[in-house]
Amino acid sequence: MREFRIEVPDGALVDLAERLGRIRWPGQLPGGGWDRGVPVDYLRQVVERWKAYDWQRWEARLNAYPQYTTRIDGQTIHFLHVRSPQADALPLILTHGWPGSIAEFLPILGPLTDPASYGGDPRDAFHIVAPSVPGHGFSIPLESTGWNHDRIARAWAELMARLGYERYGAQGGDTGSVVSPLVGQVDPTHVVGVHINGGLAYPALEPGDVEQLNDAERARLAAAEQLRAVGTGYAELQGTRPQTVSFGLSDSPVGQLAWIVEKFWEWTDPAHALPEDAVELDHLLTDVSIYWFTNTSASSASLYYENRAAADDLRPGVPTGVAVFPTDPAIRRVLDRRHRIVHWSEFTRGGHFAALEAPDLLVDDIRAFFRLVR
Numbered sequence: 110m111r112e113f114r115i116e117v118p119d120g121a122l123v124d125l126a127e128r129l130g131r132i133r134w135p136g137q138l139p140g141g142g143w144d145r146g147v148p149v150d151y152l153r154q155v156v157e158r159w160k161a162y163d164w165q166r167w168e169a170r171l172n173a174y175p176q177y178t179t180r181i182d183g184q185t186i187h188f189l190h191v192r193s194p195q196a197d198a199l200p201l202i203l204t205h206g207w208p209g210s211i212a213e214f215l216p217i218l219g220p221l222t223d224p225a226s227y228g229g230d231p232r233d234a235f236h237i238v239a240p241s242v243p244g245h246g247f248s249i250p251l252e253s254t255g256w257n258h259d260r261i262a263r264a265w266a267e268l269m270a271r272l273g274y275e276r277y278g279a280q281g282g283d284t285g286s287v288v289s290p291l292v293g294q295v296d297p298t299h300v301v302g303v304h305i306n307g308g309l310a311y312p313a314l315e316p317g318d319v320e321q322l323n324d325a326e327r328a329r330l331a332a333a334e335q336l337r338a339v340g341t342g343y344a345e346l347q348g349t350r351p352q353t354v355s356f357g358l359s360d361s362p363v364g365q366l367a368w369i370v371e372k373f374w375e376w377t378d379p380a381h382a383l384p385e386d387a388v389e390l391d392h393l394l395t396d397v398s399i400y401w402f403t404n405t406s407a408s409s410a411s412l413y414y415e416n417r418a419a420a421d422d423l424r425p426g427v428p429t430g431v432a433v434f435p436t437d438p439a440i441r442r443v444l445d446r447r448h449r450i451v452h453w454s455e456f457t458r459g460g461h462f463a464a465l466e467a468p469d470l471l472v473d474d475i476r477a478f479f480r481l482v483r
Contacts, residue, residue, distance in 0.1 A: 110271070113176040113187060115168050115247065117402045122164060125401065128362050129160050143374060147367045151383075155370060156363060159394055164402075167395045171212060178247070179271065181264045184256070187247035188240035188268065189214070193222040198234035199301070199483055200274040201475075202265055202292065206283020206307070207409050208369040209462070210246045210399045211239050212392065216468035221475065233476040235278075240268060242284060244408030246399055251408035257415040258284070259422075262291035266299070275299055278479055282307025282463060284412065290448060293427035302482035304452075304475050306432040307461045309376075311337050312443045325455065326440050333438035340375055343368070347410035348417045355407030362401050369397050376461035378435050388465045425449040430478030432471060434459040452478040 137149045178187045189211055192198070201221065205213050218237055225231040242261060244251035265288065269277050278301055279289040286308040293300040311333050312318075322330065346354045357364045370384055370393070377387035384393060400406060425445075430452035433439045441453060454474050459467030 110177050110179050113178045114172050121402055125362055132363050147371050152367055158390055162394045164398055181267050184243050184252055186240055188238055191218055191222050191237040193234040193236050195231050195234035198236045200277035201235040201237055202279050203239040204281030204285030204288045206285055208372055210396050211241055212395045213464050214239050217464050217472050220472045244411055245405055249403055257419040258287045258291055261288050262295050265292050266296035276301055278302050280304040287421055290423055297427055300427050302428040304430040304478045306463050312438055312440045329438050344413055348413035351410035351414050352407055354410055358406035359404055365401050366397050376436050378460035378466055423447045428482050432474040434463050436460045
């Protein structure tokens with residue numbers, strides 16, 4: 110275990126500023142909104158904000174939490190390790206997804222580790238471990254192929270063992286909604302429970318399922334069908350040609366920005382018209398900046414490539430809690446086939462990035478579930 114601090118060199122900040130000062134903007138057909146992708150006029154506004162954005166302030170905010178790196182299975186793994194003031198707190202490993210990062214967890218670290226300071230019950234406290242997924246953030250460079258969901262789950266189990274945690278929980282959204290249950294599957298003697306949100310997979314319906322859907326589930330299925338029809342191009346590109354995609358994203362900060370902003374527009378609470386209506390714009394830019402400064406467009410996209418060839422063999426195992434936010438295509442009878450669900454919540458506020466959009470709801474739901482298994 111080595112202590113770690115994020116230290117983006119001044120030269121990288123100067124380089125970003127220079128690149129943002131000489132953008133060659135694409136044209137746009139008249140009358141187009143978001144249907145064809147991120148509108149040029151909108152992204153111009155976001156770029157102006159990025160020019161004024163203070164990375165060093167956010168770097169300091171991230172560095173306020175203890176961070177470490179270790180080597181697992183031939184790969185450098187970076188992680189936050191934030192211990193609770195409550196000595197008997199339950200260890201909990203949090204897993205982000207793409208295009209997320211450890212910065213996604215900033216709003217929930219305090220309430221989860223020190224609930225008493227946020228008006229909560231100290232008995233709900235957690236010791237938090239939040240790794241950067243291999244090839245994302247500061248778990249770099251990605252040194253070998255084969256880092257799929259199962260391999261990540263095994264690495265997480267090893268990480269928790271190295272930290273001396275014999276009894277712990279797992280939580281995650283997006284990639285974490287798959288990896289966290291797999292942690293429970295590969296390490297069932299130590300994982301007391303799994304809590305997930307933010308899954309994006311199209312529901313694996315079986316004959317007769319559709320006829321039994323309620324109105325809310327039918328609406329989720331319709332949204333999932335719409336996403337599958339027009340919103341999965343990024344996944345096809347990252348899942349088939351991640352290296353080719355990376356050239357534009359690695360060389361152009363505006364390309365990287367647009368690639369990520371589109372997902373925040375599409376996956377955040379549909380009640381909000383623009384990404385910054387759902388997520389603080391500077392927080393979104395922190396996420397984009399992490400991808401830019403670490404140059405991880407290729408290695409983060411490779412996770413999609415690896416998982417196309419590796420089906421997740423997930424079976425019901427440890428107790429599981431599911432939090433369903435708007436945009437989550439979650440259908441209980443479908444998920445029951447792969448999880449032992451003992452807690453199910455549905456919310457009308459928030460979206461795919463629940464830790465950023467509705468941290469209060471997510472924290473309360475994590476606490477409620479783990480009270481059942483502590």
